Amino acid sequence: KSEMERDILKVLVTEEELKARITEMGAELYEQFHGKNPLFLGVLKGSFVFMADLVRACQVKSDVEFIAVSSYQNATVSSGRVQITHDLQQDITGRHLIIVEDILDSGNTLAFLKDYFMTKGAASITIVTLLDKPSRRTKAITADLAGFVVPDEFVVGYGLDYCQQYRNVPYIGVLKPEVYSGE
Ligand code: PRP
Numbered sequence: 001k002s003e004m005e006r007d008i009l010k011v012l013v014t015e016e017e018l019k020a021r022i023t024e025m026g027a028e029l030y031e032q033f034h035g036k037n038p039l040f041l042g043v044l045k046g047s048f049v050f051m052a053d054l055v056r057a058c059q060v061k062s063d064v065e066f067i068a069v070s071s072y073q074n075a076t077v078s079s080g081r082v083q084i085t086h087d088l089q090q091d092i093t094g095r096h097l098i099i100v101e102d103i104l105d106s107g108n109t110l111a112f113l114k115d116y117f118m119t120k121g122a123a124s125i126t127i128v129t130l131l132d133k134p135s136r137r138t139k140a141i142t143a144d145l146a147g148f149v150v151p152d153e154f155v156v157g158y159g160l161d162y163c164q165q166y167r168n169v170p171y172i173g174v175l176k177p178e179v180y181s182g183e
Pocket residue numbers: 043044045046047069070071072073078101102103104105106107108109110161
């Protein structure tokens with residue numbers, strides 16, 4: 001076992017399941033957006049792995065953009081304050097946005113970003129998230145397309161971190177409680 005695998009309690013979504021579902025999601029987005037020149041807008045850092053796979057699963061003429069926000073800092077619970085740590089580098093006025101997130105949890109991040117992108121003049125906003133954890137939602141926000149619904153457990157891998165680590169685990173897993181019990 002690798003040094004990271006030793007910290008994983010169980011696998012929630014395997015690499016094969018991720019690949020199959022993302023292929024379906026890409027096809028769905030193709031049907032919806034071909035001919036519309038959408039802008040895939042990845043929410044860093046968590047979305048970087050999903051973004052890379054999703055854009056290749058959806059062969060529409062499009063471009064990519066990123067924004068970086070953080071609200072969890074080094075905890076397993078959202079601080080509630082969403083900070084932009086790297087802003088958009090282009091004008092999004094009139095663009096059809098496909099927001100790409102790794103997980104929709106409390107909804108703080110996407111509620112904040114949806115408002116922010118509206119004020120910047122987006123023509124439409126479609127929220128795509130790999131994981132949806134509806135049991136923890138505190139904001140009235142839903143995904144337009146979600147890959148998997150996950151239970152109320154702290155998940156890592158495939159872009160998702162705990163204290164900035166485990167993002168390079170190739171599947172979605174749950175950490176052993178002792179890894180974050182010092183919190
Ligand atoms: C995580 C995750 C989502 C957000 C979801 O990001 O990547 O962006 O929290 O949680 P919410 O619905 O409760 O807002 P985080 O703030 O940890 O930053 P990161 O992407 O850099 O890890």
